[in-house]
Each structure stands twice: as C-alpha cells, then as structure tokens.
Amino acid sequence: MSAPARAAAVDLTDPHKKDIAMQLVSSAENSSLDWKAQYKYIEDIGDGRGYTAGIIGFCSGTGDMLDLVELYAERKPGNVLAKYLPALRKVNGSASHSGLDPNFTKDWATAAKDTVFQKAQNDERDRVYFNPAVQQAKADGLRALGQFIYYDAIVMHGPGNDSVSFGGIRKTAMKKARTPAQGGNETTYLNAFLDARKAAMKTEEAHSDTSRVDTEQRVFLKAGNLDLNPPLTWKVYGDSYTIKS
Template identity: 25%
Template sequence: MLAFSTSAAASGSAAGSQVRVAARVAPCDSAWNGATPYVSGNKVSYRGINYTAAYWTQGNYPASSSGSADSAQPWIAGTACRVAKVAAAASDHDANFSPATLQFLKTNTGLDGEQWDNIMKLVNKPEQDSLDWTKFYGYCEPLGDKRGYTIGIFGATTGGPNDTGPDGPALFKEYDAASGAAKPSIAGGLTRAGVHGSMQGSILNITDSTTVFCGKIGGLQNNAAWREAMWHTFYNVYIKYSLQQARQRGFSSALTIGSFVDTALNQGADGDSGSLEGVLAKSGSSTNEKTFMTSFYAQRTKVVDTNEYNQPPNGKNRVKQWSSLLGLGETDLKDADAAVIKVTNWTLK
C-alpha cells in the first residue's frame, strides 16, 4: 500500500505539473487554409505550431515553408500552441455517418469518422467532381459502357456485358437485411425500394424505365437502412479486400487503405493486371510503406488513363491526389482538411 501511495503521489505531482505547463502554452491562432491568401503579419497555426506570414503567400504549407525572420521563407515559425476545439472538428466529420456506421467502420477497419470522411472526399472527387460525398446515397445514372446502372456513394452497378460481376445485387440484398428481413434476398430489396427487375445469371436486369428506376433510388437518399446497406456492401466488396492487402504487407495508414480502396473501386479488386491485385503485384516488395506506396502510385498511373472508365487526364489526377498527400506526410488523414482541399483542386474533364 505504501508503494502504491508513493507512486500515486508522484503521478499526481507530475500530472499537476503537466497541467500547469499546458496552461502556459498559448492558444493556437486560426488554422492555416491552403486556399486563403495571407499577407505579411498574418498569423496562423498548423499542427500545433503558430506561424506568422513574412510576405504574401498562398498554398505554402507552414511546416515545410518556414524558418527564422531572415530565412526568406514565406512563414516565420513561432512556438508550440494549444489546439482548441479538436473534439468539435472531429464531430463535424463524424456527423456524416450514423452512429452504427461509425462503430461498424471503427470495429472492422480501425479507422475513425474523420479518416473515412477524408477517404470518401478523395474517392468522390474524380467520380462526381465534389467533396460532398454524402449527397450521393441516392445517386443513379445509366452507364453508356454496357455496365448497367451505377448507384450510390461508391457507384454500385447492376451489370451488363462489360460487367458480369456487379455489386448492385449484393446492395439490394443488404438493404433487405438492414430493413429487418429474416431471410434477406435481392428480390426483397428490390420490392422494398419499389423497383422492378430480376436476376439474369449474375446481372440485375432492371425493367423499370430510367426515370422510374432512378427516381426510386433518389428517394432512398435519406433512408437509414439504405445507407447502412451501402456501407456494408462497400465493406464486403471493396474495403475488406483492400484492408487485407494492406495488412499482409504490414501497412495500416489511412492513406494506404484509402488508396487501395479507390483502386479496387475504380479498377476492380482482383483479376487482370489493371486491378488492385495486378497493380500490387507490379509494385515491388518493400516493407517500407512510403517506398512501396511511391512505387504503387507510379504503377497505377500507367494504368488509369487507359482504363475505359477514366477519360484522360482524370485518371492521373485521381492517383495524384493520393500521392501528393503522401509527399506532404498526411498519411493518417487526421487534421488534413486543408491538405485534402489542396490536392483535390483540379478540374474534372
């Protein structure tokens, strides 16, 4: 008991000291924004450090473009600061998911709402030219490349001659399950959505007109069961495999996982040389995550603009988003709002 009491007293003393030190640290200035122009004397903060602008600057990261007042760098580095409202920032990201989805993602991927929100922004930019991915749960459009319809936040397809392994059927079955069906089925999900169609082999043949079908899908935009089904299908078809590929190489960063998911989504999880499996096979065997991912992005860049689902230069920009974040050291996708905006500042053709 004496040993415990002594330890507790020492711990309490140390904790009190830490609190006093924290109290002396100045609050952080307004967070740096890559899209904002700054003039001499403007003050910002970035990752727990305050900075002062030496002269007009825009888009220059304070951490990598700073020095003393006579360094000729655009930013003058200051002292460490106390970051405020971290919880509020995290809750802003979390608000894009239901509590059930947040728990599902955390349990199955180890990543939180902020990380998945940023991943989805990067996924959605080359798909919809928007960072507001949550508007697309009810997205629906007929594809002109014989893959049927594309629907939802990850573009599930109903299938066709150029897509004989569509994920749309699984989505409707998950919707039936999320809606409480004892024995979920594709037909049950279609009925719940008010959609008419049937399976022809592995293809989901929709018999409604485009106007009717897409109208029904659009009506599910705010349906809680549809949203849960969307994430469960996304995980089962693309995320789970991508996680396995990252983890078996010893990689666990949000950037790597997101990069693999985006590749699987855009080019297929496994199969030919252009799929995630194929690109991984050509990326070497380095156990250093940055080295491997640098090679991975280089290999993927060779594929994307030749992929029929991308129109140059959309594919290369799609890869560049992720590789640019790697170069900036934003591998955990935390406190990365400004960086995500910066790397997605390109025009979709």
C-alpha cells in the same frame, strides 16, 4: 529531457479518418466532399458497366449493385427496388438497362431517403471495398495514406486479380518494389503502386483522366503525409478541394 512522444498514428478505420477517405473518394467520383449526399446518385457514365450509383459507384453491370439490392430486400422485404431484382440478375455482366428503365433511377432516388437502404450501402461498401482494402494494406505494413490508396484503387478497379483489378495492380507494384512488411520503403512502394494504378487506368477511356492519382494521392505522398493527416489540399479533374481538420 527526452522529446515528447509523437501522437500515435491512427489507421483508416478511425471514424474521422474514414470520413476523410469518403470525402476524398467523393471528390473524384461525384465532384463533392458531401459523400452522404451520394446515396441518391445514379447515372450511366458510359463505361460499359450499366448504371453507376450510390456512395461508392455500385454498378448494375458488375454485380455489386445486385448484391446491394438483395441485401436491402432481405432487410426490408417489398421495398421500392425489390421488384427490379430479376432485371438486375439479367443485366449483370452487361451495360444493358433492360427491365430497369424508365423508373429505376426515380425509384433509386426514393430508396435513398430510407435509412435502411443507406445503411445497406454503407455495409456493402465496407464488406466489398473498405474492409478488404484496409486489411490488405495493414498486412503490407502501410499507414493511413497507403490504406486510402488501396481503398481508392479497389473502388475504381474492383477486387479481382486480373492485371487491371486491384489484386493485379498490387502484384505489378510488388514486382517493382517491396512492401514495408517485406522490409521495403513505404514511399517507394506506394509510388510503384500508383504507377501500376495509372497504367491500369489508362487502359480504359472512362478512367483515362488520372488526376485522382496525380494531383491528389501523389501530392500527399510527395509531402510525406503517410498518416493522411489534415489539413489536406488537392485537385481532381481541375477542381480544388480542402479538408481543414
């Protein structure tokens, strides 16, 4: 009698797996598994990117916050954040709050109660970060854990190609190990990617705590949990988290 077939693995686009991915990112970005509570989050974390806000850390200094507020204005003209568009265009590429203070953070929190704005955050997260990360990971032959590792990296480092952006980190990893799509071992490749990611994080004071790699992603990788199946237990910045199912 043949052994029962293993349940087909699902990738990160599966709604439950995607929710797990969002909880994992939120544990690192917001010290909470309740990622939906982060639509209203906004603060300057002192990393030179201006305000960091929302479910994925959209930044006033890097353009993704501008894109988000433009999308929101397109879908809901005259919304509470639309008046800040000229200021967001001016501060893009800098740490400046010019034209945003004193009420931008308060108005952001107001906008965050609007389901139109929440959906705009979800859609921009998918367009800029989630979909490109998962597509690249699948093309590289990676399962759900690898897809998440790419996603977490693109969230923190951005989708560019310089050495400390997602594309550069991937390039560094591929010099050390072949991807599964190239015939390489998945675990070996992911370890090489996490090594490159850590090196990129250490170039920046704001990201110098590498626990989201060391005591989260490596824990799943060492356990051989390449499908990112719960239960999952990990630590970030010394805090422990569990997703039971």
